Amino acid sequence: ENIFDRSRMAPKTPIKNEPVDLSKQKGCTPERNPITPVKLTDRPQPDPWTPTANLKMLVSAASPDMRDREKKKELFRPIENSEQSDTPDSLQYDMVDDSTVDEFEKQRPSRKQKSLGLLCQKFLARYPSYPLSTEKTTISLDEVASILGVERRRIYDIVNVLESLHLVSRVAKNQYCWHGRHNLSQTLKTLQEAGELQYGELMTFQHKEQDLDYKFGERKKETIPDTQDRQLLDFSEPDCTSASANSRKDKSLRIMSQKFVMLFLVSKTKIVTLDIAAKILIEETQDTVDHSKFKTKVRRLYDIANVLTSLGLIKKVHVTEERGRKPAFKWIGPVEFPGKTDEPRGNNPTSDPLPRTQRGVCAPYQICATGKQRFTRHTSFNGEQPCEGTRRKVSSEPNSPRQERQDEYCSKVINLAAVCRQKIEEDTRNPSTTSTLSLLPVPGDSDFCVNPLPQAVFPMVQADVPNLALLNGVSSQTLHPSMPAASKTENGKPTLLPSQPFLCFPSSSLFMLCGGLQENNLRETLPTTGEVGNRNAEAQAAVPPTACQKRSSHKCTSPSAPVDDEEPAAKKQTMEQSDAPLSLVVPKKPFESPKAESIPGSGCTPSVHLEAFHLDLASPAAPEAADKESTKPLDSQEQEKWSQNKDPDEPSPGKEHISKENANQPFLPQYLYVQPTSGLSSFNFLFSANQAPGAISLAARQLPSLSVPCVVVPSAAMGSFPVVCSPPVTGPLSPVPDGSFSAAASMNFSVSGLASTAPVFIGTTAVVTPKVSPTPSVDPQQPAHPTLHLSPVLARSCGALKLDSPVCMGHPVTLLKLQQPSSTPLTPKSIRPARHEAFFKTPGSLGDPVAWKKNEGNQTRNASSVQRRLEISSTSPD
DNA sequence: CGATCCCGCCACATT
DNA sequence: AATGTGGCGGGATCG
Numbered sequence: 001e002n003i004f005d006r007s008r009m010a011p012k013t014p015i016k017n018e019p020v021d022l023s024k025q026k027g028c029t030p031e032r033n034p035i036t037p038v039k040l041t042d043r044p045q046p047d048p049w050t051p052t053a054n055l056k057m058l059v060s061a062a063s064p065d066m067r068d069r070e071k072k073k074e075l076f077r078p079i080e081n082s083e084q085s086d087t088p089d090s091l092q093y094d095m096v097d098d099s100t101v102d103e104f105e106k107q108r109p110s111r112k113q114k115s116l117g118l119l120c121q122k123f124l125a126r127y128p129s130y131p132l133s134t135e136k137t138t139i140s141l142d143e144v145a146s147i148l149g150v151e152r153r154r155i156y157d158i159v160n161v162l163e164s165l166h167l168v169s170r171v172a173k174n175q176y177c178w179h180g181r182h183n184l185s186q187t188l189k190t191l192q193e194a195g196e197l198q199y200g201e202l203m204t205f206q207h208k209e210q211d212l213d214y215k216f217g218e219r220k221k222e223t224i225p226d227t228q229d230r231q232l233l234d235f236s237e238p239d240c241t242s243a244s245a246n247s248r249k250d251k252s253l254r255i256m257s258q259k260f261v262m263l264f265l266v267s268k269t270k271i272v273t274l275d276i277a278a279k280i281l282i283e284e285t286q287d288t289v290d291h292s293k294f295k296t297k298v299r300r301l302y303d304i305a306n307v308l309t310s311l312g313l314i315k316k317v318h319v320t321e322e323r324g325r326k327p328a329f330k331w332i333g334p335v336e337f338p339g340k341t342d343e344p345r346g347n348n349p350t351s352d353p354l355p356r357t358q359r360g361v362c363a364p365y366q367i368c369a370t371g372k373q374r375f376t377r378h379t380s381f382n383g384e385q386p387c388e389g390t391r392r393k394v395s396s397e398p399n400s401p402r403q404e405r406q407d408e409y410c411s412k413v414i415n416l417a418a419v420c421r422q423k424i425e426e427d428t429r430n431p432s433t434t435s436t437l438s439l440l441p442v443p444g445d446s447d448f449c450v451n452p453l454p455q456a457v458f459p460m461v462q463a464d465v466p467n468l469a470l471l472n473g474v475s476s477q478t479l480h481p482s483m484p485a486a487s488k489t490e491n492g493k494p495t496l497l498p499s500q501p502f503l504c505f506p507s508s509s510l511f512m513l514c515g516g517l518q519e520n521n522l523r524e525t526l527p528t529t530g531e532v533g534n535r536n537a538e539a540q541a542a543v544p545p546t547a548c549q550k551r552s553s554h555k556c557t558s559p560s561a562p563v564d565d566e567e568p569a570a571k572k573q574t575m576e577q578s579d580a581p582l583s584l585v586v587p588k589k590p591f592e593s594p595k596a597e598s599i600p601g602s603g604c605t606p607s608v609h610l611e612a613f614h615l616d617l618a619s620p621a622a623p624e625a626a627d628k629e630s631t632k633p634l635d636s637q638e639q640e641k642w643s644q645n646k647d648p649d650e651p652s653p654g655k656e657h658i659s660k661e662n663a664n665q666p667f668l669p670q671y672l673y674v675q676p677t678s679g680l681s682s683f684n685f686l687f688s689a690n691q692a693p694g695a696i697s698l699a700a701r702q703l704p705s706l707s708v709p710c711v712v713v714p715s716a717a718m719g720s721f722p723v724v725c726s727p728p729v730t731g732p733l734s735p736v737p738d739g740s741f742s743a744a745a746s747m748n749f750s751v752s753g754l755a756s757t758a759p760v761f762i763g764t765t766a767v768v769t770p771k772v773s774p775t776p777s778v779d780p781q782q783p784a785h786p787t788l789h790l791s792p793v794l795a796r797s798c799g800a801l802k803l804d805s806p807v808c809m810g811h812p813v814t815l816l817k818l819q820q821p822s823s824t825p826l827t828p829k830s831i832r833p834a835r836h837e838a839f840f841k842t843p844g845s846l847g848d849p850v851a852w853k854k855n856e857g858n859q860t861r862n863a864s865s866v867q868r869r870l871e872i873s874s875t876s877p878d
Numbered sequence: 879c880g881a882t883c884c885c886g887c888c889a890c891a892t893t
Numbered sequence: 894a895a896t897g898t899g900g901c902g903g904g905a906t907c908g
Contacts, residue, residue, distance in 0.1 A: 111906050114884065141897090153886070156899055173892080173897065252900070274881095296901060302883055327881065882907070892897065 114150075116303055120158045120310035122148050127178045137178035138171060157253070161307040164257035185334060188265060195262025256297075257304045264314065264331035273319050273328035274301050305329050 112118065123144065131137055141159070145152040159176055162168045166187045168176045263272045263280065278297040308314045313333035318325045 111882090111884065116883075151886075152897085153899075154884085156897095160899075292902080298881095299883065299902075300900085302881090306883080880908090882905100884905075885903090887901090887903100889900080890898080893895080 115306065116154065116157060117306035117310050119148060119150055119154055120307045123155070123158050124310060127180065129181045131178060131180040131182075133182070139168065139176040139178055141174045141176065157303050158307055160253040161257045161304050162311075164254040165261065165311070167311075188261070188334060191258055191262045192265035195259075195266040253300060253304065256300055257308075260301060260304055261308070261313070264329070264333075265335075267331070270331035270335070271317060271319060271328050272331075273326045274298050274305075275326060277301055 126144070126147075127137055127139070139159075141152055141155050145155045148155070159168055159170075163170060163176070166179060166183050167181060168178050171177045259280070260272070260277055263277055264270055275298075278294055278301055305314060305316070308329070309316065311333075313331065314329040315332050317328050317330045319328040320326070
């Protein structure tokens with residue numbers, strides 16, 4: 001029924017449909033709607049390939065193409081899908097054939113295909129099981145939901161269960177942090193302990209389970225005081241702030257999930273039937289009470305079981321007992337936990353048997369572990385948890401007590417990103433074309449450094465483009481050390497930190513292109529990126545932090561990342577390579593404009609980069625384009641690269657080469673590419689425009705500023721890409737120390753998909769002025785910088801972003817929203833995945849790229865994005 | 879026909 | 894009021 005309705009709806013009132021999806025993509029919708037009503041279908045869900053079922057239905061109905069898509073979709077790999085999506089399907093949809101879609105449609109969507117278990121697998125596939133310790137991957141519910149083509153509600157089911165096992169934690173509204181399985185054993189251990197307390201007794205009997213069922217339930221009740229049980233179970237969450245905690249119905253699903261797992265851990269047989277579990281889990285106890293209640297409980301258990309199954313912790317079996325064959329699940333996960341109960345506190349990493357992964361990687365997590373322990377022990381409640389509660393309120397609350405720090409950090413980052421995003425969107429919308437984005441760290445910089453490191457970063461920033469030369473020198477040297485993430489130890493000194501070449505965005509993956517980085521940098525960066533990328537999609541949000549730490553390195557590293565450090569890049573690289581393909585570094589064509597470095601004006605650089613791109617792409621960039629526009633050609637290549645990168649194999653080598661090459665040629669521009677976690681969803685493309693090679697430095701954490709002029713294109717999966725280009729200009733304009741900022745200014749936050757919606761293009765006025773601001777490096781912190789800052793740090797800093805600031809230093813920056821169609825001036829296109837194309841196309845302004853070129857200065861158009869788009873396309877000549 | 883469990887309404891929480 | 898969460902159970906689909 002729904003389907004029909006919608007289908008109908010769509011034609012009639014696209015808008016209606018939109019509401020659902022649209023909410024997310026605000027920016028886009030307005031524009032598109034007018035253009036292509038059809039979009040509705042698309043729109044709702046960003047991802048073409050995995051639209052909501054309904055949407056799918058509609059689409060499929062609309063066009064056969066969709067079906068194919070879906071089929072493909074089945075294949076899984078969002079990535080693949082995305083690629084596929086390249087095809088202009090979306091457009092087609094519009095066209096849609098009515099051909100008897102219905103029949104096909106119906107067939108397709110088998111219930112199984114929509115199963116929670118499958119969905120969960122897809123979800124899990126997006127993130128690395130063992131993410132680097134430092135990285136924090138943030139998960140945007142909206143984004144994931146759209147990518148996976150399901151309603152958000154379903155994601156909650158998954159996330160809630162994952163959260164119960166601490167595989168993820170809620171950071172903020174709509175945002176979760178992916179932790180991976182590093183702590184899983186710890187968590188299980190804790191649960192086991194708790195389970196023994198609660199259910200241990202019962203378990204004893206257990207083998208007989210069948211009979212026992214009832215008894216079980218009963219006993220349990222009797223034996224264990226509910227209160228205790230609960231506490232234990234809840235441990236992590238609610239208790240703390242008892243007050244608030246319970247207000248909500250407490251997340252029964254989470255608690256249920258924990259209890260369910262406990263049953264397995266306590267059970268001798270490791271097999272638990274749903275009946276028993278349901279009975280035990282029915283708090284009320286009064287058993288039977290409602291048959292309906294029991295029934296509902298069982299339903300929930302199925303939900304949980306599906307997720308646990310996807311995690312490989314349990315599998316379904318059937319127990320035949322007296323009563324007959326009953327559905328049951330068997331625990332197939334780890335049984336013994338290293339630290340095991342022996343010592344409750346097992347946390348200590350040192351003694352901890354757990355794989356180093358935990359320790360090293362998890363360093364940050366350890367905290368969590370602690371928390372857990374606590375939780376194990378009731379005592380725990382006292383401590384942090386309360387805070388948690390508080391926090392929650394404040395930030396919207398992470399449920400999990402532990403990791404607060406991280407969470408905060410994440411949340412901050414996220415917030416920033418979100419802020420940026422919003423701003424961007426706003427800007428986009430608002431015609432104030434000229435508005436510049438300035439994401440400066442606000443004075444509140446201190447925030448930046450949630451993590452230790454703040455300082456370093458800034459310096460880096462300075463590097464700004466203009467100073468590239470300086471930077472180079474500095475950066476190269478300094479950077480090297482910083483690079484360390486991989487090798488850092490070698491250098492010994494962390495000083496480098498500041499200069500990191502990259503920007504990290506909390507959001508999903510980033511795609512960065514940097515102008516010649518020095519070898520060192522490159523290498524390091526690459527690895528990093530690679531890592532990120534490797535993560536598969538995982539990289540996501542997590543990346544930024546990680547990167548930051550690493551980069552910022554020394555300082556940062558200390559606490560959390562130590563491990564990483566130790567494990568040098570090599571590992572990472574290998575890892576990365578093997579794993580994923582993420583990062584690509586594209587060796588730039590040697591083109592070096594080496595001199596660029598020397599050249600004060602970064603101006604040269606940009607062109608170079610562009611060229612490089614072109615070369616890479618093979619597309620001849622238009623000379624004019626040189627500035628930036630040329631990007632389009634890149635797209636294809638990039639994409640390819642992307643895909644390649646993903647491949648474990650190649651990436652590494654390529655990277656290495658690149659790095660080497662780079663090394664040779666200090667100036668050569670390089671690109672970093674970070675895949676988005678899932679792949680498709682979003683990309684960020686960042687490349688340094690003019691700058692000299694060194695130019696790009698990002699402070700890891702602090703980073704707020706990017707000194708290098710960069711263009712970042714965050715692409716949400718869907719379509720929006722915001723692209724920002726900063727013109728090389730820098731120096732002059734920003735007298736301010738920021739130089740760095742001023743120069744580079746582009747950022748995108750694609751963190752969550754949302755950003756995507758509004759593509760933004762920012763160009764400094766154009767041209768680069770070679771001037772370098774002498775003081776570029778100055779504190780980025782200073783508010784003065786008008787230019788954009790992209791550093792995650794900034795983001796964290798909280799509202800630091802000043803998007804609005806129209807002018808940064810002297811440069812006028814223009815924001816342009818890039819619409820998909822029109823290409824972005826530079827690389828944007830490349831960035832866009834096929835799917836984007838579709839979107840873009842729709843709008844119809846494809847050819848625009850040319851127009852864009854001007855972006856830099858000219859673009860100041862005030863018109864709304866749409867208008868802009870139109871204008872652009874129309875006025876391309878501009 | 880029982881086992882599964884998708885789907886999405888709707889209440890409650892949060893913003 | 895809008896939006897985020899997530900309990901809940903009708904009823905469709907699977908086996």
